[in-house]
Structures are given as structure tokens and as C-alpha cells.
Amino acid sequence: MADIRSALADHAAPGRHGTPGQAPGVVLREVSGAGLVQVAAWPDTVEAAMARLAGLAGIAAPETTRIATAGTDVTLFRLAPERFWIAGAAADRLREAVAGAFAPEEAVVTDLGHSRTVLRVSGPEVRAFLARSIAIDLDPAAFPLHSVAQTALHHVGVLVHFAAGTPEGDAFDLYIPRSFALSHWHWLTHLAEPFGYEVREALAAASG
Structure with missing residues (x-):
């Protein structure tokens, strides 16, 4: 990149x-160095997407748009019911893993860095x-x-x-x-x- x-x-x-x-x-x-990756799921895949995203990032996915979840080098935002941002230094490291973790019918992954x-x-x-x-x-x-x-x-x-x-x-x-x-x-x-x-x-x- x-x-x-x-x-x-x-x-x-x-x-x-x-x-x-x-x-x-x-x-x-x-x-x-603040990478930014968006994950946009669908209404019927969002729960599974949240669980997979949490596993990749090593922190819980946010339940609400009002509060982010943060780790040492990554922050997860929920911008809408099915749309999430992965931000921070770890976002670049996680980009390929996140992109490979979701089929198009599960979620769309976009690099917003x-x-x-x-x-x-x-x-x-x-x-x-x-x-x-x-x-x-x-x-x-x-x-x-x-x-x-x-x-x-x-x-x-x-x-x-x-x-x-x-x-x-x-x-x-x-x-x-x-x-x-x-x-x-x-x-x-x-x-x-x-x-x-x-x-x-x-x-x-x-x-x-």
C-alpha cells in the first residue's frame, strides 16, 4: 500500500x-498512521459479522453507535446498525485479514485510510x-x-x-x-x- x-x-x-x-x-x-477500514454488513448477517470482527480485532464490537470499543492500537466504531469502522495503527495490519474474512453476501469491506x-x-x-x-x-x-x-x-x-x-x-x-x-x-x-x-x-x- x-x-x-x-x-x-x-x-x-x-x-x-x-x-x-x-x-x-x-x-x-x-x-x-491511523488506518481506517469499513465493514458494512447486511441486516441478516450483522450479528455474525460483529462476532467475527471482534475476534479479528481482539476487542468486543460496539453494541451502540454512541460508544466505541478500544484496545491498545485499535478502536471499533459503529456508525450505523450494520456499518462499522476499524481505526488505529492496527487497522492497516488487519485490513487483509478482515477483507478475507467476509464473503460479499456477508459484508462489504472498504479501505478508507x-x-x-x-x-x-x-x-x-x-x-x-x-x-x-x-x-x-x-x-x-x-x-x-x-x-x-x-x-x-x-x-x-x-x-x-x-x-x-x-x-x-x-x-x-x-x-x-x-x-x-x-x-x-x-x-x-x-x-x-x-x-x-x-x-x-x-x-x-x-x-x-
């Missing part, structure tokens, strides 16, 4: 912006920052760890995943269509100016 060139290449240089002398309220970085850019947004002000751009209640009581939502960000459909809790603030991954990634990057950095923000080197998917 050809290497995936970042849609943000030459546009996401590390550095601090917005509030000199203060700790950044928001941290922005790309997640690199080139179709999305994943941005990780974190920091002590991350919820206030995201509240300016997405219409989701991100309070931890309403949106706990590994919650997932499909919503609009700057008029474009994205997937939002509460990926991790960190000492400097919770971290959310935004799965953005690649063709909109650069315009969204510029828009998000502009939106982050009042909070003060730091751009960091890309985060390897396996360490996320």
Missing part, C-alpha cells in the same frame, strides 16, 4: 500561538473550544470516555471521539474528510486563538 501523505504537510508546524506567556488552553495535532484526516484536540479548555464549533453536549456526564458522535463541523460531516483523558485535559479525535482537512485546520487554529493554542508534532496512532 502506498504511504499516505498528510493533508496538512507543511501547514502544521509546531509552536505556540495566541496568548504569550500563558500555558495553552488548547493543543492541536494530527494523528499519523486515504479518506480521512484525524486531528487530536486536547487541553484544559478543550470543551469550551469545541463548544464553539459543534452542537454536542460534551460534559463528561453526557459524553463519557469513548463516546462517539457524528455531527457537522464548519458545515462538513465529521466523527467526534472522546479518545483519552490526559493530565493536561481530555483528548478528542476528529475524523475529517481529507479534502476538507486543510481548510478545517486553518479554521480551527483561528477559533483557538482566544484560548491560546499549541501545535505539536503528529501523534503516532499506536500511542493514542
Whole structure:
């Protein structure tokens, strides 16, 4: 498989912006090496597909579209009753095994690795920052760890995943269509100016 060139290449240089002398309220970085494979089953095969997918990934398949299941290097999302995403560093490793595990009448497997850019947004002000751009209640009581939502960000459909809790603030991954990634990057950095923000080197998917 050809290497995936970042849609943000030459546009996401590390550095601090917005509030000199203060700790950044928001941290922005790309997640690199995040493969993405879609498995779309049929209504009468979805239960068997879930069991097979869980066996291949080594973690339970999600029962709902609201909560993802996550392992060390793989996350499973349920985007619709019969449609799943395998994301993370392990997605590329699992691609061929997943493709070979399903006959066409059981499920359709599609490599989406080139179709999305994943941005990780974190920091002590991350919820206030995201509240300016997405219409989701991100309070931890309403949106706990590994919650997932499909919503609009700057008029474009994205997937939002509460990926991790960190000492400097919770971290959310935004799965953005690649063709909109650069315009969204510029828009998000502009939106982050009042909070003060730091751009960091890309985060390897396996360490996320």
C-alpha cells in the first residue's frame, strides 16, 4: 500500500500561538498512521459479522453507535446498525485479514485510510473550544470516555471521539474528510486563538 501523505504537510508546524506567556488552553495535532477500514454488513448477517470482527480485532464490537470499543492500537466504531469502522495503527495490519474474512453476501469491506484526516484536540479548555464549533453536549456526564458522535463541523460531516483523558485535559479525535482537512485546520487554529493554542508534532496512532 502506498504511504499516505498528510493533508496538512507543511501547514502544521509546531509552536505556540495566541496568548504569550500563558500555558495553552488548547493543543492541536494530527494523528499519523491511523488506518481506517469499513465493514458494512447486511441486516441478516450483522450479528455474525460483529462476532467475527471482534475476534479479528481482539476487542468486543460496539453494541451502540454512541460508544466505541478500544484496545491498545485499535478502536471499533459503529456508525450505523450494520456499518462499522476499524481505526488505529492496527487497522492497516488487519485490513487483509478482515477483507478475507467476509464473503460479499456477508459484508462489504472498504479501505478508507486515504479518506480521512484525524486531528487530536486536547487541553484544559478543550470543551469550551469545541463548544464553539459543534452542537454536542460534551460534559463528561453526557459524553463519557469513548463516546462517539457524528455531527457537522464548519458545515462538513465529521466523527467526534472522546479518545483519552490526559493530565493536561481530555483528548478528542476528529475524523475529517481529507479534502476538507486543510481548510478545517486553518479554521480551527483561528477559533483557538482566544484560548491560546499549541501545535505539536503528529501523534503516532499506536500511542493514542
